[in-house]
Amino acid sequence: MKYMTEFRDKELARGLAQRISSLLDGSASGGYTIMEVCGTHTMNIFRYGLKGLLPANLRLLSGPGCPVCVTPTSYIDQAITLAHVPGVIICTFGDMLKVPGSESSLERLALGNVKVVYSTADALSMAEANPDKKVVFLGVGFETTAPTIAASVLEADRKGLGNYFVLCSHKTMPQVMRSLVEDVGARCNVPLQGFICPAHVSTIIGSRPYEFLAREFGIPCVIAGFEPLDILHGIYMLLGQIVRGEARVEIQYSRVVRPEGNPRAQAVIEEVFEPCDAEWRGIGVVPMSGLGLRGRYQRFDAALHFSIPAPKTREPKGCLCGDMLRGVKTPPDCPLFGRACTPSHPVGPCMVSSEGTCAAWFKYQGESK
Amino acid sequence: MCLGVPMKVVEVDPAVGELGGLRCKINLSLLDSVSVGDYVIVHAGYAIEKLDEKVARKTLQFMSTLSRGGSRTAPTPGHDRI
Numbered sequence: 001m002k003y004m005t006e007f008r009d010k011e012l013a014r015g016l017a018q019r020i021s022s023l024l025d026g027s028a029s030g031g032y033t034i035m036e037v038c039g040t041h042t043m044n045i046f047r048y049g050l051k052g053l054l055p056a057n058l059r060l061l062s063g064p065g066c067p068v069c070v071t072p073t074s075y076i077d078q079a080i081t082l083a084h085v086p087g088v089i090i091c092t093f094g095d096m097l098k099v100p101g102s103e104s105s106l107e108r109l110a111l112g113n114v115k116v117v118y119s120t121a122d123a124l125s126m127a128e129a130n131p132d133k134k135v136v137f138l139g140v141g142f143e144t145t146a147p148t149i150a151a152s153v154l155e156a157d158r159k160g161l162g163n164y165f166v167l168c169s170h171k172t173m174p175q176v177m178r179s180l181v182e183d184v185g186a187r188c189n190v191p192l193q194g195f196i197c198p199a200h201v202s203t204i205i206g207s208r209p210y211e212f213l214a215r216e217f218g219i220p221c222v223i224a225g226f227e228p229l230d231i232l233h234g235i236y237m238l239l240g241q242i243v244r245g246e247a248r249v250e251i252q253y254s255r256v257v258r259p260e261g262n263p264r265a266q267a268v269i270e271e272v273f274e275p276c277d278a279e280w281r282g283i284g285v286v287p288m289s290g291l292g293l294r295g296r297y298q299r300f301d302a303a304l305h306f307s308i309p310a311p312k313t314r315e316p317k318g319c320l321c322g323d324m325l326r327g328v329k330t331p332p333d334c335p336l337f338g339r340a341c342t343p344s345h346p347v348g349p350c351m352v353s354s355e356g357t358c359a360a361w362f363k364y365q366g367e368s369k
Numbered sequence: 370m371c372l373g374v375p376m377k378v379v380e381v382d383p384a385v386g387e388l389g390g391l392r393c394k395i396n397l398s399l400l401d402s403v404s405v406g407d408y409v410i411v412h413a414g415y416a417i418e419k420l421d422e423k424v425a426r427k428t429l430q431f432m433s434t435l436s437r438g439g440s441r442t443a444p445t446p447g448h449d450r451i
Contacts, residue, residue: 001422003375003408006429015436040372093413119414121396144373147399148415200373203410203418226372233432255425256410256418265399265417 003255007227008048016232017053020239024055027243031057033191034238035327037177038198039066039355040226046364048228054235061327062360064176065198067141068095068353069325070280075140075169076101077311078303082136082167083111085306089130090114091123092138098352102314120152127156127164136302139166144200146170146291147265150272153293153300165302168292171278173201174209175289181217183283183326192327194238196231197223199253204269206261207249214247225253272297281349282322321348324357331361338362373412375420378405386411 024032036042042062045051051060064070076099083090083106090106094116097107106114117123120137127135139149149166156164181192197210202223213219220241224234234252241248251257269291278290293301302308318336323329331337331350341347343359350356376386376395381403386395396415397403409416 001408001425003420003425006425012432012436015438016432019435019438119396121394121414144412144417147417148396148413151396151398151415200410200412200417203373229429229432233428233435236435252428255421255428262399262418264401268399 004227007225007229009229013048013050013053013228013232016229016236017050020058020232020236021055023236023239023243024057031059032193032239032242033059033061034194034196034235034242035061035063035180035192036196036231037063037065037173038196038201039069039353039357040199041065041196041224041231042357043355043360044226044228045231046360048231049364050228050231053232058235058239061192061330062324062357063195063327064180064280064283064325065142065173065201066325066350066353066355066357067145067171068099069321069349069356070171070176070283071096071099071140071169071349072279072281073101073313073315074279074311075167076105077103077313078308079106079136079138079167080104080109081308081311082302082306083109083114085134087133088113088306089126089133089135090138091117091126091135093117093140095353095355096138096140098346099349100316100346100352102311120148124152124155124159124161124164127161128159131163134163134165134305136165136167139168139170142171142173142198142201143204143269144198146172146273147204147262147268150268153272153297154268156300157297162299165300165305166293167302168273168290169278170273170291171280172205172275172289172291173198174205174212176280176283176286177210177213179283179286179289180326181213181219192219193242194219195221196234196238197221197249199224199226199230199257202251202253202257202261204262204265207251207257207259208261210249214249218247220247221249223249223251223253223257225256280325282325316347319348321350321358324350331358334358338365373410373417375408376411376416378403378407378409378416381405384416386416
C-alpha cells in the first residue's frame, strides 16, 4: 500500500461517477450546488478531469481554502517593505513570490535576500547560519501549516535564536466557513447545499469544529481526501446526505483524519498562537479567523519587531478574486480572466497560486464544463 | 498549500521519509509515536499524521463495491475507530 496510485484507479473513478449520477437521477431537485473549500481539492478536480465525469446538474463551487489567494495585499506590501530593510533575509514558501502587492511582487523585485524554503526548518537553519542577519519567515497558511510554524517558534525559543521572526498571517477555516454561509446566503441566490471539507486542515483539527454547520445551518459536510477516488467518494457521501435530507459531518478520509484531529499538533498551535481577527482578501475581516503570536512569543513577531507602518494598499482594478473566493462568481465571469490576467502575468492572487481557482480554470479550461 | 504526501518512515533518529525512491529529512515532533515502516502524511517537512493501513484497505474495498453498483446504503468504513 503506497496510499497514492491505489486511489487513482480510472475504472473505479468511472464507476463512482456513475453512482453519483444515478443518485441524482432519482431525485426530484433540479440541481445541486456544493462547495469544495480547499484549493487542493479544486486543483485535483481539474487535474484528474473529474468535472467531465460528474452530472451536469451538479455545480461545484471553489471556496476560500487557498492561503495565497486570501492573503491581503497589505501583507504582501509589508513583506516587500521588510525585504528592503538592510540585513533582513525573507524566507517564504514559493507560492508567495508572484502574488502582486499594491505596486510590485517579491518575484518582480528580484532581490537576493528573498529565499524560497520548503519548510520552516530551512528558515531556522538560515537564521542559525547567519547570526548577523535577521531572518523573517512569511507565516501564511491554514491549520495544516500553523503547527509547523509554531514548532519553529518553539525551536527558536529553545535555541535562544534572537534573529528569527515570523510575519504572521495564519488563518483558520471553520470561522470563514461560517462567514461564507451567512454571506453566500445573503448575497447570492445560489443555495449552498454542502461542503467538501479540507483533508489536511481536518487532519489537524478533526471533524468537530465543522459540526456547527450541520447543527445551526443544516449544511452537511464531508471531509474528503485529495486523491481522485477520495473526492468522488466524498461527493457521493455528501450528495447522499443531501438527497436523504440529512446534515452531519462525515469523514471519508478516515485513513488519516480522526474526529478529534491531531491533539499534539493542536497543543503546539495553542501554546504559540491565540485566535485573532484576520483580513481575508475579497472577504474582509472575519472575527477570530486568524492566529497571532501569544504574548510570551511576541519577540518573534516581525510586525512588532520592525514596527512596519500599515501600508496604504491598492487593489487591482476590475479583479474579481474576492467574488471567486466567496463562490459567487466563476473565472469566466471576470473581464480580466485569460486576457489581462494569466499565470505568467497574474493580476489577482487566484491566478497566482497553483491552487487558485483562476489558475486551475486557465490551465484546464479546455476540459472543464 | 495544504498538500501532504504519504511517505514511508525509513529512519527515526534523525527521521527520514521515503517516497518513490526519494529520501528526505522529516520532523516527527507533531506525532506521539512513530516507528520505522509506518506511513505518515508529510506537509512542509513535518509528519502531521500516521496512515491507518487497515482503514485504507477497507475504504478501497468499499469504493470498489460501490463502483460496481453494490453497497449503496452501507456505512463508510473507518467510523468504527471513532
